[in-house]
Amino acid sequence: MNTRAQIFLHSMPTLSEVAHLAGVTSATVSNVLRKRGKVGEQTRLRVLAAVEQLGYRPHLTARALAEGCAPTLALMVSSIANPFYPEFALAAERAARANGRFLIVCNTNDDPATGRAYLDQIAGTLSDGVLVMNANLSIDDLKKTEQRGAPVVLCMWEKLDAPPELPCIAVDFFEAGAIAGRHLIGLGHRHIGALVGSKMNGIHAERYKGYLSACAAAGQKHPQNRTRYIEDSVEAGYESTKALLEAHPRLTAIFASNDLPALGALNAAADMGLKVPQDISIIGITDIQWARLSRPALTTVAVPTVSAAEMAVALLLDLIGKPGQPAAMRVTATPQLIERASTGPAPFDTPLRGAD
Amino acid sequence: MNTRAQIFLHSMPTLSEVAHLAGVTSATVSNVLRKRGKVGEQTRLRVLAAVEQLGYRPHLTARALAEGCAPTLALMVSSIANPFYPEFALAAERAARANGRFLIVCNTNDDPATGRAYLDQIAGTLSDGVLVMNANLSIDDLKKTEQRGAPVVLCMWEKLDAPPELPCIAVDFFEAGAIAGRHLIGLGHRHIGALVGSKMNGIHAERYKGYLSACAAAGQKHPQNRTRYIEDSVEAGYESTKALLEAHPRLTAIFASNDLPALGALNAAADMGLKVPQDISIIGITDIQWARLSRPALTTVAVPTVSAAEMAVALLLDLIGKPGQPAAMRVTATPQLIERASTGPAPFDTPLRGAD
Known part of the structure; x- marks a missing residue:
């Protein structure tokens, strides 16, 4: 194998290489991949064949930028090593994946400053929504996050009789x-x-x-x-x-x-x-x-940990892209002996x- | 609060707004934030004051694109609900954070197809490197990932006497x-x-x-x-x-x-x-x-779970951006009764x- 071939193996095919192989414009390739615009069936199949042949993968980060939304959700927990959180995180990740999102687990170590740093660095940029488990974050910090355009959902909230300050999944x-x-x-x-x-x-x-x-x-x-x-x-x-x-x-x-x-x-x-x-x-x-x-x-x-996680992801996805809604509370099934x-x-x- | 103010609250300040407020060019703001180029101390302080005043946060996704690298690492595990993984994941996340990266936990459920889907969708785009715990992935799939430019590190590898097929952190x-x-x-x-x-x-x-x-x-x-x-x-x-x-x-x-x-x-x-x-x-x-x-x-x-996680993140960061190196093996401290x-x-x- 010569050096050029080796370098090619290490680089990813681009959209324009796909377009070149299929004999169409890059815009057409993009339309096919996003199922947008009008593209004839013959052209569509030719593009998909080129995608397959070159092993092209849409650049998620680029797409996220272009569409103004990032492909991840953030889950704030005090520590994933607390044996309660992994089961919730697993269910939340599955629900996120089923909706085309990845899950970033953020351990705050119960430190408000660590939590705030996460919110500042991730919410609205890398992640377009935040799930909050008991992570010792201030409601003020969370509201600021929400005001910047990244919805927040409190998971496993405890107070059913008080109107919530932020959207939440409540457990009785x-x-x-x-x-x-x-x-x-x-x-x-x-x-x-x-x-x-x-x-x-x-x-x-x-x-x-x-x-x-x-x-x-x-x-x-x-x-x-x-x-x-x-x-x-x-x-x-x-x-x-x-x-x-x-x-x-x-x-x-x-x-x-x-x-x-x-x-x-x-x-x-x-x-x-x-x-x-x-x-x-x-x-x-x-x-x-x-x-x-x-x-x-x-x-x-x-x-109901698993269904609470699924409800939290569903509520968060409902809120993403619709800022300024009144805080909603959804209540899980009743706990069981x-x-x-x-x-x-x-x-x-x-x-x-x-x-x- | 009128509607315009409300909309402003929900939108994020841009680099050019920071530049406008500080009376400098966007390039200068960028240089200050990335600690690059020559910027006078007065100008630097003025930019930082404007950043503070507007609550500007560098757009990580945009920066990742501009610099050709994404800000996350992926950790492939069979299931985060297996009580071994959370301790490793916690340590890996801390090590990633200390190096400015976020960690995405990917649960494969021991299903090679799920693992392959993750690698296809995430490696080299959203994540620029992959840590692999026992997740039932094929070496072939992992080598393909590496060849596309996303380094892979096998964590807690078992065979010290065989030359590894992929970079790894080995435990005796x-x-x-x-x-x-x-x-x-x-x-x-x-x-x-x-x-x-x-x-x-x-x-x-x-x-x-x-x-x-x-x-x-x-x-x-x-x-x-x-x-x-x-x-x-x-x-x-x-x-x-x-x-x-x-x-x-x-x-x-x-x-x-x-x-x-x-x-x-x-x-x-x-x-x-x-x-x-x-x-x-x-x-x-x-x-x-x-x-x-x-x-x-x-x-x-x-x-030594925690130090293995730290070593794995360090090796992965060493490999990112340097494809084509021979597979390295680093061995942890010896297990203890x-x-x-x-x-x-x-x-x-x-x-x-x-x-x-």
């Missing part, structure tokens, strides 16, 4: 918390501890309110000192479960506002020599894949663990 | 398998079962060879019927551990070529009423985050579990 997390509370109360639990994440931005407040409403509906009191406001992590769930059980030995159940702290609670119980669910029941919210893989498998309230092995009837008494 | 997985084997043998285990993933593409062959070499070095035989070739998943590890232990009740340890099947083996032991490590020891390879979070916590051989609670001394005998 209040009901998720209520379902978890009713499940524990229905099993006879009267002394329940609560792990509520996260302290920093209070995003799990609705879940906790739902849990408290289930207690109130059952005429049951939940003393405030049985609640710990913690980070949304396995480690924080582990440490605070140990602290809660040491402070309140009569607890027979733990309500956790998310699966990660609930999985940490399982580990704490194991390391304290407590049997789950014979000595203590534990319930989470979300149903991440490790909920079914833990031993005992975790009872949880499943939220998934009973596994980590919850069971409350023990009759807990004499070995002393008084509360 | 043979040694990882040998470390796991020596650990079990050193604890007195003589009857060991092996879970080797994955059947489809045999990517774990080196790990298994390393394990077998440790057996051979200790003068220990590993009968072939104690090995199961399985998918790289928790579920497959669970099912095949049950099958192995039923077929070979005298087994006192399980070597798994990856953490996911090892975690499945832990669950199988728990569900069969076996104590880990008193009745059976289990070891994996990789050290994903769930290895330390499982109960008992999983003993494993840690591979992480002793946790899932391995212990072999039991003296296993009378209750009968003959092998």
Whole structure:
């Protein structure tokens, strides 16, 4: 192989090379590829044959510029290493691909400055829309992004009763918390501890309110000192479960506002020599894949992650190119109880663990 | 707010508006932003003030076109929902960002056609380089991508002794398998079962060879019927551990070529009423985050995931714009044994579990 042939192998065929081979103008090739303008069937087939023969690929970046829109969507998450996000990201990417877009995952590390830098560098240029998962971004920064022409959709929003400040996909997390509370109360639990994440931005407040409403509906009191406001992590769930059980030995159940702290609670119980669910029941919210893989498998309230991701992409695509619309809220299907092995009837008494 | 103001809010300031406000040419603004050409300090400050005042952001897509390179790297994985990939993706994204690039995660779902579609649509246009994790892509498709001008780097390659067909970051997985084997043998285990993933593409062959070499070095035989070739998943590890232990009740340890099947083996032991490590020891390879979070916590051989991701991005950036170089191999630090609670001394005998 001589040098010229080698160089040719490394360069991409251009639109004009396709046009030359097909004996048409570049504009005609462009029309065929974009299914625009009037092109005779014979010409169309000749162009497609030339495209095939040369292995020509439309230059997405160039096309994006020409059409005034970029071919990617951005997904802002705190960290893709948090086991909740990959399932959402996978579903969002599939929905984006089905609509001809690629997905850029942006990890903010819960740092507003990192998030702002992403929004400034990507929104409206490389990405023409932004999906926001809990990434600790300010509403102001997001509104500025929207005002610059890049629509924003908040995914898995919690407050169904407040008019949203930005378009959002909402989940009835209040009901998720209520379902978890009713499940524990229905099993006879009267002394329940609560792990509520996260302290920093209070995003799990609705879940906790739902849990408290289930207690109130059952005429049951939940003393405030049985609640710990913690980070949304396995480690924080582990440490605070140990602290809660040491402070309140009569607890027979733990309500956790998310699966990660609930999985940490399982580990704490194991390391304290407590049997789950014979000595203590534990319930989470979300149903991440490790909920079914833990031993005992975790009872949880499943939220519709995959359909929320699909709804978020659909809403974002609806908004792209139509700035200035009022913020829309679309609500997912209601969360569902998934009973596994980590919850069971409350023990009759807990004499070995002393008084509360 | 009148309509014109509203429209202005939704449009982005242009380079020429910045130039107009600063009283300079567009070329000067461009030079300032790219730190090129000679620009006086007064002029530079005036341009930066105008950029700030108008909220101008360089149009990345336009810049990419002008400079002949796109601002993203593509990462091909089978599925971001496999718990190994998010940690790699997070590290790769950070390394890409530190070099002014964004990362597009492409899930192939282990389908060569999906992978090929991604390569055709993205490589050399939206992305100017491709990182490939185990995504079931053909070497031919990847070589074609490279020949079109988009460099490819194979991440976490396994064969140190063969000249690579494509640039790669290699991990000494043979040694990882040998470390796991020596650990079990050193604890007195003589009857060991092996879970080797994955059947489809045999990517774990080196790990298994390393394990077998440790057996051979200790003068220990590993009968072939104690090995199961399985998918790289928790579920497959669970099912095949049950099958192995039923077929070979005298087994006192399980070597798994990856953490996911090892975690499945832990669950199988728990569900069969076996104590880990008193009745059976289990070891994996990789050290994903769930290895330390499982109960008992999983003993494993840690591979340097984060530094492999950083090395892969660095190699890819070295190759971008320099096609036709011979394929380079860079090797990460050697994997390390992480002793946790899932391995212990072999039991003296296993009378209750009968003959092998």
